[in-house]
Amino acid sequence: MDALSDFLAMGGYAAYIWPAYAAAFLILGFFTVNAVMRYRAAQRSLARLQADRT
Amino acid sequence: MPFWAIVRRDLRLAFRQGGDGAMAVMFFVLAAILFPFGIGPEPELLARSAAGIIWVTALLATLLALDRMFLGDWEDGTLELIRLSPLPLELAVLAKCLSHWLVAGVPVLLATPIVALLLRLDPASLPRLMLGMAIGTPVLSLLGSVGAALTLGARRGGVLVSLLVLPLEIPVLIFGVGAADAAITQEAGAAHLYILGALLAGALPLCPLAAAAALRQALE
Amino acid sequence: MHRFANPARFMRVSAPIVPWLAAMTAAFLLVGLVLGFRAPPDYQQGDTVRIMFIHVPAAWMAMATYSVVAAASAAALIWRHPLAEIAAQEAAPLGAAFTAVCLVSGSLWGAPTWGTWWVWDARLTSVLVLFFLYLGYIALSHAFDDPTRGSRAASVLALVGWINIPIIKFSVDWWNSLHQPASVLRLGGSTIDASILVPLLIMAVAFTLLFVLLLLLRMRAALLERKIRALQMVEAEATASSYALAGR
Numbered sequence: 001m002d003a004l005s006d007f008l009a010m011g012g013y014a015a016y017i018w019p020a021y022a023a024a025f026l027i028l029g030f031f032t033v034n035a036v037m038r039y040r041a042a043q044r045s046l047a048r049l050q051a052d053r054t
Numbered sequence: 055m056p057f058w059a060i061v062r063r064d065l066r067l068a069f070r071q072g073g074d075g076a077m078a079v080m081f082f083v084l085a086a087i088l089f090p091f092g093i094g095p096e097p098e099l100l101a102r103s104a105a106g107i108i109w110v111t112a113l114l115a116t117l118l119a120l121d122r123m124f125l126g127d128w129e130d131g132t133l134e135l136i137r138l139s140p141l142p143l144e145l146a147v148l149a150k151c152l153s154h155w156l157v158a159g160v161p162v163l164l165a166t167p168i169v170a171l172l173l174r175l176d177p178a179s180l181p182r183l184m185l186g187m188a189i190g191t192p193v194l195s196l197l198g199s200v201g202a203a204l205t206l207g208a209r210r211g212g213v214l215v216s217l218l219v220l221p222l223e224i225p226v227l228i229f230g231v232g233a234a235d236a237a238i239t240q241e242a243g244a245a246h247l248y249i250l251g252a253l254l255a256g257a258l259p260l261c262p263l264a265a266a267a268a269l270r271q272a273l274e
Numbered sequence: 275m276h277r278f279a280n281p282a283r284f285m286r287v288s289a290p291i292v293p294w295l296a297a298m299t300a301a302f303l304l305v306g307l308v309l310g311f312r313a314p315p316d317y318q319q320g321d322t323v324r325i326m327f328i329h330v331p332a333a334w335m336a337m338a339t340y341s342v343v344a345a346a347s348a349a350a351l352i353w354r355h356p357l358a359e360i361a362a363q364e365a366a367p368l369g370a371a372f373t374a375v376c377l378v379s380g381s382l383w384g385a386p387t388w389g390t391w392w393v394w395d396a397r398l399t400s401v402l403v404l405f406f407l408y409l410g411y412i413a414l415s416h417a418f419d420d421p422t423r424g425s426r427a428a429s430v431l432a433l434v435g436w437i438n439i440p441i442i443k444f445s446v447d448w449w450n451s452l453h454q455p456a457s458v459l460r461l462g463g464s465t466i467d468a469s470i471l472v473p474l475l476i477m478a479v480a481f482t483l484l485f486v487l488l489l490l491l492r493m494r495a496a497l498l499e500r501k502i503r504a505l506q507m508v509e510a511e512a513t514a515s516s517y518a519l520a521g522r
Contacts, residue, residue: 007311011321013386020382024328024375028484031371035491042498049505200434204427208417218410218431221403222438225445232452253441264434267351271426 056141057149064153067126079161082115086169097174104175105183105234109227111169112162112187116194117219119158121212123150123202128272137273143266147203151195151262159191175234182243183234189250190230196254196261197222203268226253281497284357288490295487302480310473322386327473329379331481332372333397336404339369339485343411344436347429357493359425362432363415364492368485370408376401396450400443407435 008014089107093099127133136146166187170180201219205211233246306327316323342365349358380398385391392398415421415428 011315013320013322016322016382016386017324020325020328020379023378023382024332027371027375027378031368031488032484035488035495039491039495039498042495042502045502046498046505049502049509053505053509200430204414204431205417207423208414208427209419210417214410214413214417217406217413221406221410221442222434224403225438225441228445228449232449256441260437264430268427268430271423271430274423 056136056139057145060136060141060146060149061153061156064150065156068153068157076161078115078119078158079165081118082111082162083165083169085111085114087172089173101174101176104170104173105179105231107173108166108169108175108183109187109190109230109234112166112191113194113220113223113227115162116154116158116191116198117216119154120198120202120215120219121205123154123199124206124269124272125202125211128206133269134273137269143269144262147199147262147265147269148258151192151199154198155192155195159195163187163191179234182247183230185247186230186233186250189247189254190226193226193250193254193257194223196257197226199265200261200268203265203272206269206272226250229253281357281500285494285497288494292487292490292494295483295490299480299483299487302476302483306473306476306480309476313469313473316470319387322383323470325379325383326470327477329376329383330474331478332376332379333401334478335372335481335485336369336376336401338482339365339372340404340407340432340436340439342489343369344432347432350425350429351433359429360493360496361489362429363425364496365485365489366408366411366415366428366432368488368492370405370412372481372485373401373405373408377405394450396443396447399450400446403442403446404439407439411435 008018086107089103090100093103124133127136137143139146163184166184167180170183175183198215198219200222201215204218205214208214229246229249233243233250235243310324310327313324315321343362346358346362346365349355350362377398380401381391384393384395384398388395411428411431414431415424418424418427
């Protein structure tokens with residue numbers, strides 16, 4: 001557990017390092033999720049429209 | 055020559071309406087004198103900030119008249135006529151930039167010594183400041199024409215123009231203020247002016263090209 | 275060139291690439307992060323150097339993406355390449371995202387190393403201006419009721435911005451050198467040690483793969499959305515004309 005808490009403490013700079021990684025993860029993660037959701041939604045809409053026509 | 059016809063017409067309209075040029079210079083002076091209220095009247099602080107304040111407010115003031123550069127003509131069909139005339143659209147844009155500079159830039163330039171006095175600018179800096187603004191304000195009109203042309207017919211075009219044009223004007227700001235900096239020697243100040251000149255030389259052919267392309271899109 | 279201009283072909287070609295790209299991206303991210311956190315702390319900056327594994331690749335991507343937007347915009351304007359316009363529009367928000375990551379991580383890196391949350395250092399300032407160039411592009415492309423007009427105007431803006439970027443970078447460097455004392459940020463000593471360089475490069479590759487993956491996904495979605503709009507228009511017209519025929 002010592003090693004884990006040392007790791008998390010990051011030599012005292014934890015307050016800077018983890019928020020930086022969190023920001024990157026959140027921003028890029030948002031765009032990833034958004035891209036996937038948008039694509040799936042478009043697929044569903046298209047399938048529905050094409051089913052309606054046939 | 056249609057070029058000068060455009061300039062004459064714009065000047066006549068501006069004087070008749072009295073609006074744009076007077077508004078730009080009034081905003082310039084008013085915004086500049088807000089700063090002593092904001093940062094305090096201490097002479098040394100003002101003197102150090104004066105060139106920067108003058109340049110920033112000049113940038114903002116010349117932005118004011120921008121969305122009227124093409125908008126009026128676009129709405130009443132004059133722009134279509136200009137496009138159909140034998141004058142190349144790029145030259146027509148240049149004419150528009152010239153009239154914008156004459157109506158907004160030159161009054162700001164002329165008001166600068168007064169504002170410089172109010173902001174306690176070091177008198178030794180004034181000639182270089184004026185020269186820098188004389189070279190730089192046309193660049194502001196040229197860059198502004200690109201923004202104005204791109205936002206023709208856009209929603210909330212006025213604010214959008216500022217967002218588009220201000221980042222592009224940062225180099226002019228940097229070198230304009232640099233030229234005026236009293237702490238810089240004559241040679242170094244001159245170097246800033248040469249760079250401003252280079253920016254003008256670059257903007258003169260390139261901005262009308264971009265603005266004309268944008269106008270053609272708007273007129274499609 | 276026109277071989278790639280066919281949207282249907284693009285959809286077919288990109289479909290199998292996407293899962294493969296996703297896997298590669300995840301792999302590179304994992305390896306990069308593991309190696310990054312196992313690297314020894316810098317003798318000067320301590321563990322904060324680990325922020326570099328996020329900050330530097332984000333900065334590279336922020337700048338590279340703008341070149342992508344500019345190149346795609348040029349292709350859209352010069353050749354009327356249909357995919358190019360979509361590529362530019364979909365890439366720009368990604369560029370803004372990388373720029374934001376760069377700014378935030380840069381600020382968090384600067385706080386312990388430079389002692390302040392924001393420093394008008396030449397690089398950070400240039401990235402801040404780049405962020406506004408992205409925002410301007412995105413705002414302009416959405417500012418018109420006619421989306422085509424929006425993307426055409428944005429294409430011109432992208433090229434204007436692209437020409438300006440070296441000028442802005444040059445002037446900001448100049449300005450910064452006048453106003454800042456010469457402070458050199460040394461990355462782990464006089465040379466970048468391999469234990470830092472390797473994770474950095476791996477993260478750079480990971481970010482690049484992520485960009486391509488997200489761009490492909492967004493372009494695919496955009497193409498589907500265009501198809502949907504086209505179908506809806508056809509339906510609306512059919513309904514309208516059937517009403518007209520029925521004499522209503």
